[in-house]
Amino acid sequence: MRRFLLLVLLASVCAGLARADGAGNPAPASSDSGEYYDKDGNPTYKIGADGTVDWFTFIGYRMYGANCLQCHGPDALGSSYAPSLVDSLKSLTTQQVQSTIINGKRDVTASQELVMPSFGENKNVMCYLEPIYVYLRARSDGALGRERPVKHEPKPDGWEKKVDSCFG
Numbered sequence: 001m002r003r004f005l006l007l008v009l010l011a012s013v014c015a016g017l018a019r020a021d022g023a024g025n026p027a028p029a030s031s032d033s034g035e036y037y038d039k040d041g042n043p044t045y046k047i048g049a050d051g052t053v054d055w056f057t058f059i060g061y062r063m064y065g066a067n068c069l070q071c072h073g074p075d076a077l078g079s080s081y082a083p084s085l086v087d088s089l090k091s092l093t094t095q096q097v098q099s100t101i102i103n104g105k106r107d108v109t110a111s112q113e114l115v116m117p118s119f120g121e122n123k124n125v126m127c128y129l130e131p132i133y134v135y136l137r138a139r140s141d142g143a144l145g146r147e148r149p150v151k152h153e154p155k156p157d158g159w160e161k162k163v164d165s166c167f168g
C-alpha cells in the first residue's frame, strides 16, 4: 500500500514536471483580479482537483466558441483548413500566439490558401485576448478536456467594468 502511494505521488510529480508548453511551465505563480500568471508573468490557467476552472479559462472557452471555432474546429482540434491550436500551442510562445491573433497570418501558395484573419480591430476578440489564450493553453497542455467546463471560479470584482471600458 505504501509503495502504491509512493508510485502515485511520483507519477503526479512527473506529470507536473512534464507539463510545459511553448510558453514554459504553466503552473500559476501569482494572480490578480481572477487572472493567473506563471512564473514568467504569462497568463495561465488554474484548474482545481474537482475540475473548477478559473474565470479567464471559462470566458475563453465561450469566446473561442464565438470567434475561432468555425475555422479551428470544436475544442481547438483543427479542421480541414485551419491548424489544431492544441498542437500549435505546444511550441508557440504567448507572444507568438497573441501577435498571430492580432495581426493574422497567411500561407498562400499555388496548392493552398491558408488565411488567418487579423483580429486587431475586433473588440469581441481583443477584449478577450487573454481569456482566449489561457483557454487554449489549458487545452494544449491536456489540463482541460473537450467538454464545456462545468464549474468555474466566481466572476472577479471589476470584471464587467474592465470589459465595458475595453469596448469603450
Ligand code: HEC
Residues within 6 Å of the ligand: 064, 067, 068, 069, 070, 071, 072, 081, 082, 083, 085, 088, 096, 097, 100, 101, 105, 106, 107, 113, 114, 115, 116, 117, 119, 125, 132
Ligand atoms: C476564417 C478562419 C479563421 C478564423 C475565424 C480564425 N483562424 Fe486562426 N488560423 C486560420 C488559418 C487558415 C491559420 C493558418 C495560417 C497559416 O498557416 O499561415 C490560422 C492560424 C492560427 C494560429 C497560428 C498557428 C500556428 O501554428 O502558427 C493561431 C495561434 C490562431 N490561428 C488562433 C486563432 C484564434 C485564437 C482565433 C479566434 C480569435 C482564430 N485563430 C480564428 C484560420 C482562422
